[in-house]
Amino acid sequence: xxxxSGVLTSSLLFGLAAFIGAISLQAGPAEAKSTWSSSTPSSxxxxxxxxxxxxxxxxxxxxPRECKVPALPAVDVKLTAQKLxxxxxxNQKANxxxxxxxxxDHWGTMMDHWDYPVDGKGDCKIYALYKRKLxxxxxxxxxxxxxxxxxxxxxxxxxxxxxxTDKGDLVLDNLVDEIRPWNATGYYFLKRQSQQNPNxxxxxxxxxxxxxxxxxxx
Numbered sequence: 001x002x003x004x005s006g007v008l009t010s011s012l013l014f015g016l017a018a019f020i021g022a023i024s025l026q027a028g029p030a031e032a033k034s035t036w037s038s039s040t041p042s043s044x045x046x047x048x049x050x051x052x053x054x055x056x057x058x059x060x061x062x063x064p065r066e067c068k069v070p071a072l073p074a075v076d077v078k079l080t081a082q083k084l085x086x087x088x089x090x091n092q093k094a095n096x097x098x099x100x101x102x103x104x105d106h107w108g109t110m111m112d113h114w115d116y117p118v119d120g121k122g123d124c125k126i127y128a129l130y131k132r133k134l135x136x137x138x139x140x141x142x143x144x145x146x147x148x149x150x151x152x153x154x155x156x157x158x159x160x161x162x163x164x165t166d167k168g169d170l171v172l173d174n175l176v177d178e179i180r181p182w183n184a185t186g187y188y189f190l191k192r193q194s195q196q197n198p199n200x201x202x203x204x205x206x207x208x209x210x211x212x213x214x215x216x217x218x
Contacts, residue, residue, distance in 0.1 A: 115127075
């Protein structure tokens, strides 16, 4: 299965160091309604700044150009049928192309290693980062593409990509090919990137409703 391990372990061990490091880095359409439900998906309430995942800091150390970016005003995507089609295409492309492999088997370390799928393999963080990259290249605003840490249906650490839209928060997930509102996942949302600055993370601590479909296996 395309499940992801190690996300929370590294976050707990390096939370304080990550937070300090993050400071140094700072400088719906009709189709959507028919896909999810007649109700508009909402957004979770976010709290104060929290620890930054070790994997994001390490990613920034290795790829500084990806992270040394200015703070920008929060922006949500206007969810047109075309934008929804792009989200579906990107989610499906990444899920089909990347070969699932655990963090340890891939990188030989228990420490979270976040990166792009340079060899076509990876775990949940690699899927989410790649989707973020593809959507940025497609013209989506950076402020609407948020790396997000959750507990999955097995209560294990998992990373997904949240897309902020005018119809609510949508989730791109390597375990499910369908684009879902955050509150149809059943995941427990822990934290995610700030919309204004990707190097600042904010707490959530809220369950995302009831899952509408089970996790898929590869």
